[in-house]
Amino acid sequence: MPVSDSVDRDGEDEGADARDGAGTRGERPDDGLPINELFYSLQGEGTLAGVPSVFVRTSGCNLRCWFCDSYHTSWEPTHAWLGLEEILAEIESHDADHVVLTGGEPLIHEESVALLEALDDRGYHTTVETNGTIHRDAPIDLASISPKLESSTPTPERAPADADEADAERWAERHERDRIDLETLAGLVEDYEFQLKFVVTDGDDMPEILDLLAELRDVADVPIRDDDVLLMPEGATRERLAETRTRVADLAMEHGFRYTPRLHVDLWNDAPET
Numbered sequence: 001m002p003v004s005d006s007v008d009r010d011g012e013d014e015g016a017d018a019r020d021g022a023g024t025r026g027e028r029p030d031d032g033l034p035i036n037e038l039f040y041s042l043q044g045e046g047t048l049a050g051v052p053s054v055f056v057r058t059s060g061c062n063l064r065c066w067f068c069d070s071y072h073t074s075w076e077p078t079h080a081w082l083g084l085e086e087i088l089a090e091i092e093s094h095d096a097d098h099v100v101l102t103g104g105e106p107l108i109h110e111e112s113v114a115l116l117e118a119l120d121d122r123g124y125h126t127t128v129e130t131n132g133t134i135h136r137d138a139p140i141d142l143a144s145i146s147p148k149l150e151s152s153t154p155t156p157e158r159a160p161a162d163a164d165e166a167d168a169e170r171w172a173e174r175h176e177r178d179r180i181d182l183e184t185l186a187g188l189v190e191d192y193e194f195q196l197k198f199v200v201t202d203g204d205d206m207p208e209i210l211d212l213l214a215e216l217r218d219v220a221d222v223p224i225r226d227d228d229v230l231l232m233p234e235g236a237t238r239e240r241l242a243e244t245r246t247r248v249a250d251l252a253m254e255h256g257f258r259y260t261p262r263l264h265v266d267l268w269n270d271a272p273e274t
């Protein structure tokens with residue numbers, strides 16, 4: 001199946017392009033979001049790992065990591081359109097104080113702002129999982145920023161097997177062009193409580209992380225402590241994590257950064273809605 005570009009063409013109104021996305025179900029409400037899945041689980045990653053949370057996963061992404069563990073929000077997006085009230089009702093049906101807005105890239109959708117405002121009004125703690133290429137003004141309690149390294153680029157050798165070859169080639173170029181935007185990253189760390197969560201495979205990723213941190217520390221008006229930096233092993237399955245996690249834990253100790261597990265993968269492997 002050809003890779004769908006309909007959720008995220010270039011331009012300002014990237015979220016709007018999801019309106020005619022492949023795999024779409026339901027009418028698009030004015031305040032709606034394309035929802036890939038909405039579920040209750042434990043936060044598996046980062047400084048809040050282990051906290052019971054409702055996850056809202058929007059569809060559509062402006063990048064294409066070859067390893068994306070949410071293939072059906074990026075390479076082959078599917079979703080149902082849900083209105084703001086429907087999303088809130090679903091969230092409120094779970095007994096949780098924490099909501100994690102993720103994707104795909106949730107900040108391509110301007111409607112994510114209204115959702116975050118409504119959650120803030122209701123007293124929820126909100127985490128936004130973002131690739132750090134888009135800034136929006138919204139009540140975000142924790143910006144969980146995962147800047148994408150060169151090792152995430154879907155080169156011909158690394159593109160997912162299901163991806164159309166020509167599309168993958170086009171995405172490799174676009175991914176490489178767009179994956180780091182220093183000004184946007186600086187805006188996010190200045191405006192929000194944040195964590196910088198890098199997906200790491202091995203020591204080859206470290207020079208790029210160190211360079212990026214040095215540049216960001218230069219540009220940003222707020223301190224970025226080593227404590228704000230988390231290394232997360234690449235792996236969407238238990239089998240893959242078994243190959244990467246010890247190496248990444250050793251790198252965290254060597255560089256004085258935090259290590260974050262992927263608790264949900266340990267607990268439930270790659271099952272959907274976990």
Ligand SMILES: C[S@@+](CC[C@H](N)C(=O)[O-])C[C@H]1O[C@@H](n2cnc3c(N)ncnc32)[C@H](O)[C@@H]1O
Nearest residue numbers: 067068069070103104129130131146234235236
């Ligand atoms: C699916 S992404 C959605 C949010 C946003 N697009 C981003 O990349 O941060 C959620 C988190 O999963 C991470 N992730 C995706 N695939 C992964 C993999 N194969 N191994 C480890 N982490 C992965 C991302 O880096 C990000 O921190």
Ligand SMILES: Nc1nc2[nH]cc(C(=O)O)c2c(=O)[nH]1
Nearest residue numbers: 041042043044102129264274
């Ligand atoms: N349990 C669990 N924790 C997570 N933390 C970040 C996730 C994400 O996909 O953004 C995620 C996820 O998919 N599941």
Ligand code: SF4
Nearest residue numbers: 061064065068074104
């Ligand atoms: S930026 Fe996030 S959602 Fe987009 S392809 Fe990469 S990991 Fe997947």
Ligand SMILES: [Mg+2]
Nearest residue numbers: 069070102274
């Ligand atoms: Mg996930």
